[in-house]
Amino acid sequence: MSKVLKSIYMPILAVVIAIIIGSIIMLATGFNPVAAYSSLFIGAFGTLPNIANTLANAVPLIITGLGVAIAFNAGLFNIGAEGQYWIGAIVGTWIGYSFKGLPWYIHIPLALVAAMIAGGLWGGIIPGFAKAYTGAHEVITTMMMSYVAIYFSHYLLEFGPMMEKGSVPQSPLIRDSAVIPTIVPNTQLSYGIVIALVAALFVYWLMYKTVWGYEMRAVGFNQRASKYAGMNVPFNIVLSLSLSGIFAGLAGAVQILGVQHRLYDSFTSGYGYTAIVVALLAKNNPIGVVFSALLFAALGTGSQYMQLNAQVPGQLTDVITGLIIFFVAADKIIELFKTMFKKQKKEELAS
Amino acid sequence: MSALLEVKNITKIFPKVRANDGVNLTVEEGEIHAILGENGAGKSTLMNIIYGLYKPDSGELKLSGETLNLSGPHEAIEKGIGMVHQHFMLIPVLTVAENIVLGAEPGGIPYNKKKANELIREISKNYHLEIDPDAKVKDLSVGLQQRVEILKAFYRHAKLLILDEPTAMLTPQETEELFGIMRRLKEQGISIIFISHKLDEVKEISDKVTVMRRGKTVGTLNTKDTNEQELANLMVGREVVLRVEKSEYKPGDVVLSVKDLTVLDEQNIEKVKNVSFEIRSGEIFGLAGIDGNGQTELIEALMGLRQIKSGIIKYQNSDIEKLPTRERYKLGISYIPQDRQQEGLIMKFSVADNLILKEYKDIRYSKNGVIQYKKVFENASKKVEEYDIRPTDYTLLAGNLSGGNQQKIILAREVGSNPKLLIAVQPTRGMDVGAIEYIHKKLLELRDGGSAILLVSLELEEIMSLSDRIGVIHNGVIMDILDGKSATREKIGLLMAGSQIDAKEVEV
Ligand SMILES: Nc1ncnc2c1ncn2[C@@H]1O[C@H](COP(=O)(O)OP(=O)(O)OP(=O)(O)O)[C@@H](O)[C@H]1O
Numbered sequence: 001m002s003k004v005l006k007s008i009y010m011p012i013l014a015v016v017i018a019i020i021i022g023s024i025i026m027l028a029t030g031f032n033p034v035a036a037y038s039s040l041f042i043g044a045f046g047t048l049p050n051i052a053n054t055l056a057n058a059v060p061l062i063i064t065g066l067g068v069a070i071a072f073n074a075g076l077f078n079i080g081a082e083g084q085y086w087i088g089a090i091v092g093t094w095i096g097y098s099f100k101g102l103p104w105y106i107h108i109p110l111a112l113v114a115a116m117i118a119g120g121l122w123g124g125i126i127p128g129f130a131k132a133y134t135g136a137h138e139v140i141t142t143m144m145m146s147y148v149a150i151y152f153s154h155y156l157l158e159f160g161p162m163m164e165k166g167s168v169p170q171s172p173l174i175r176d177s178a179v180i181p182t183i184v185p186n187t188q189l190s191y192g193i194v195i196a197l198v199a200a201l202f203v204y205w206l207m208y209k210t211v212w213g214y215e216m217r218a219v220g221f222n223q224r225a226s227k228y229a230g231m232n233v234p235f236n237i238v239l240s241l242s243l244s245g246i247f248a249g250l251a252g253a254v255q256i257l258g259v260q261h262r263l264y265d266s267f268t269s270g271y272g273y274t275a276i277v278v279a280l281l282a283k284n285n286p287i288g289v290v291f292s293a294l295l296f297a298a299l300g301t302g303s304q305y306m307q308l309n310a311q312v313p314g315q316l317t318d319v320i321t322g323l324i325i326f327f328v329a330a331d332k333i334i335e336l337f338k339t340m341f342k343k344q345k346k347e348e349l350a351s
Numbered sequence: 352m353s354a355l356l357e358v359k360n361i362t363k364i365f366p367k368v369r370a371n372d373g374v375n376l377t378v379e380e381g382e383i384h385a386i387l388g389e390n391g392a393g394k395s396t397l398m399n400i401i402y403g404l405y406k407p408d409s410g411e412l413k414l415s416g417e418t419l420n421l422s423g424p425h426e427a428i429e430k431g432i433g434m435v436h437q438h439f440m441l442i443p444v445l446t447v448a449e450n451i452v453l454g455a456e457p458g459g460i461p462y463n464k465k466k467a468n469e470l471i472r473e474i475s476k477n478y479h480l481e482i483d484p485d486a487k488v489k490d491l492s493v494g495l496q497q498r499v500e501i502l503k504a505f506y507r508h509a510k511l512l513i514l515d516e517p518t519a520m521l522t523p524q525e526t527e528e529l530f531g532i533m534r535r536l537k538e539q540g541i542s543i544i545f546i547s548h549k550l551d552e553v554k555e556i557s558d559k560v561t562v563m564r565r566g567k568t569v570g571t572l573n574t575k576d577t578n579e580q581e582l583a584n585l586m587v588g589r590e591v592v593l594r595v596e597k598s599e600y601k602p603g604d605v606v607l608s609v610k611d612l613t614v615l616d617e618q619n620i621e622k623v624k625n626v627s628f629e630i631r632s633g634e635i636f637g638l639a640g641i642d643g644n645g646q647t648e649l650i651e652a653l654m655g656l657r658q659i660k661s662g663i664i665k666y667q668n669s670d671i672e673k674l675p676t677r678e679r680y681k682l683g684i685s686y687i688p689q690d691r692q693q694e695g696l697i698m699k700f701s702v703a704d705n706l707i708l709k710e711y712k713d714i715r716y717s718k719n720g721v722i723q724y725k726k727v728f729e730n731a732s733k734k735v736e737e738y739d740i741r742p743t744d745y746t747l748l749a750g751n752l753s754g755g756n757q758q759k760i761i762l763a764r765e766v767g768s769n770p771k772l773l774i775a776v777q778p779t780r781g782m783d784v785g786a787i788e789y790i791h792k793k794l795l796e797l798r799d800g801g802s803a804i805l806l807v808s809l810e811l812e813e814i815m816s817l818s819d820r821i822g823v824i825h826n827g828v829i830m831d832i833l834d835g836k837s838a839t840r841e842k843i844g845l846l847m848a849g850s851q852i853d854a855k856e857v858e859v
């Protein structure tokens with residue numbers, strides 16, 4: 001087996017097993033799995049607008065997933081990507097509507113870069129330094145910072161400085177010069193997808209081809225040996241958490257400039273959490289993140305269509321998502337399936 | 352006596368390597384059976400097959416005449432096979448008792464703690480393996496941790512005990528204790544498979560020796576009918592020089608000078624006390640001592656991995672005690688740390704990546720922050736060839752190499768960079784005789800080329816055969832510095848034990 005094939009083998013197996021168990025559940029609860037899966041598929045990829053919407057859904061998942069994957073590669077668990085996403089969205093929105101008369105080629109990069117810096121500070125500086133110098137666990141600190149970010153956005157939007165005049169808690173629309181244009185009309189697919197794909201290639205290059213990636217991965221695998229090799233371990237912890245936050249922040253801004261065009265008040269975007277699953281399924285490989293984000297995006301867009309056309313409750317896709325997570329996390333169970341399968345094959349051959 | 356374990360024609364193929372290739376082995380009841388073989392010969396693989404960790408691709412295992420079809424270690428354990436791995440598999444934060452009963456707790460979960468402790472006391476009495484069941488494993492010495500592993504096997508009623516390089520990490524004293532235990536077990540009818548690279552140990556403790564070479568068993572001998580030279584030759588497949596041949600001692604300028612160095616440990620206890628010594632170019636300075644007498648702290652301080660309390664470290668006439676570790680490497684200092692898996696390698700990096708672990712930022716391997724993999728691979732293929740790292744595929748993860756070959760990666764990296772000062776801690780631990788011969792040759796070449804070498808080893812034999820001068824450390828103090836030619840085992844031994852006056856008297 002080639003190296004690539006070998007590394008994607010387990011995640012694919014996890015997905016397949018989840019789909020099979022999903023159909024068993026459907027059969028047991030009286031739904032037709034063939035109809036359900038085909039409408040799920042049509043909903044996700046059946047028409048050009050559907051494909052476009054699936055791709056559009058994948059954009060924030062890819063970019064946030066990259067951020068989470070960077071931290072994972074360095075052995076750190078950035079569970080607060082959601083908050084970093086919000087910070088990026090807030091900063092992107094603010095720059096989007098408050099600067100007048102900028103050409104798009106300055107306005108858009110300005111919003112994106114500012115959002116990245118903000119996300120990086122949010123994820124990297126506080127949790128990063130806390131981890132590197134006091135040992136405070138990043139799961140706790142990134143999570144707490146995440147809540148701070150989310151509540152901060154509530155404050156801004158509910159009668160705070162970013163609230164638009166009126167009674168709906170939302171920000172003003174960003175200016176046209178800050179809008180990332182759509183590719184397919186009447187869908188949500190914007191050139192944000194290009195940003196996402198470039199980001200994936202960049203992260204791949206960064207993690208596997210540069211000395212910084214080399215160091216971050218070394219520190220992720222074995223801090224002690226990295227220290228013995230003369231690496232600055234605390235620096236790499238701060239660096240990887242900052243990068244992680246930078247990408248989550250970018251995702252928030254791209255979503256505002258490309259899709260939402262204003263900030264709405266809501267408790268969660270969900271992207272920061274799904275991104276963890278995306279990264280896990282991708283085994284933290286940046287290229288894998290693209291594909292695993294596409295899968296979860298497809299499950300998202302397809303499920304609405306399935307609900308309408310096959311009358312299968314949309315929650316079923318949540319069940320499948322849950323099963324995928326379960327099998328990815330518990331790859332030992334998959335090994336078990338594999339050996340069982342092998343044994344059976346041998347016995348078949350023998351008989 | 353009858354055969355307890357029979358291994359017939361076992362073959363195990365890993366991607367690109369035939370780790371076991373038609374292996375045959377018979378272990379009688381109540382016998383200590385040694386397995387000898389070069390690094391990567393397939394010893395650990397064979398043991399893992401017997402223990403049910405790996406499935407063989409073909410061949411048969413028989414225990415007391417019954418064919419074994421193991422689906423995992425739990426089944427091997429059930430049949431009475433116990434194994435202590437080359438690298439321990441204990442959970443440091445749990446107590447001795449908890450580690451021993453883990454997975455087979457008396458009374459289920461929550462387990463009956465009193466019963467467990469009782470059982471363990473009983474077993475330790477029966478087999479003379481004294482230990483405190485309530486101690487935390489992380490507080491135990493390596494020797495005692497190993498005892499826990501052995502107890503774990505007997506708690507599960509082992510009839511056959513596999514010890515994979517049990518002495519590699521032990522001090523000579525601990526090794527003697529282990530041999531005592533092994534002899535008592537043998538008296539009780541337990542069979543033991545014993546893996547070691549040290550021929551004198553094999554000679555001392557085993558009844559039979561099976562030699563493996565490149566995945567094959569090449570023969571089984573009665574230990575008393577053979578000698579070390581024959582075993583070495585059989586193992587390597589050529590004539591091996593067991594004695595070190597050293598050229599004349601021609602010391603040059605002082606390379607490293609340590610003056611009044613005091614270092615604290617984590618508990619702020621002085622572990623190195625006012626230590627002073629010098630090492631010159633063209634010299635091997637051996638540091639002898641019983642493990643835990645301040646060697647680790649001293650070396651870590653020299654490498655900038657631990658802060659010093661007071662004192663001066665001079666390298667080529669400039670003070671380096673404030674320099675960070677990387678800067679010291681850049682000045683031409685090399686370092687082979689004691690624990691290869693935790694300190695020397697990133698197990699999940701490829702061999703090629705591990706070979707540049709200290710130099711990836713050097714212009715030879717990266718430009719503007721981008722690693723030049725073409726150069727990295729060129730370096731890797733050169734080093735793999737020169738240091739005989741097997742298998743030669745440098746894209747394999749370091750963790751997939753045999754223990755001895757992992758050590759060779761570190762050596763290739765540290766010796767291959769032509770250091771002006773090499774600090775080597777147990778550089779030959781876990782290496783086969785052929786590889787040791789080679790490493791000793793390399794160290795001597797380095798010395799003859801004008802490098803200074805600080806050699807730390809728990810093995811007196813190695814220190815004595817290589818060193819030009821020998822410092823003996825006891826309780827953080829350098830007791831004396833002896834001339835390598837005239838130092839005797841007895842004198843060093845006494846100094847190591849801390850009796851300076853006696854040692855002086857011997858000298859007179
Ligand atoms: N999990 C694995 N995947 C791939 N190759 C492996 C794996 N384990 C061992 N090998 C290869 O199989 C061969 C035999 O390794 P093994 O660990 O059995 O050697 P050994 O005789 O115990 O050597 P040492 O004395 O150095 O411990 C080596 O070439 C090694 O690289």
Ligand SMILES: [Mg+2]
Pocket residue numbers: 394395396437515753754755
């Ligand atoms: Mg081995």
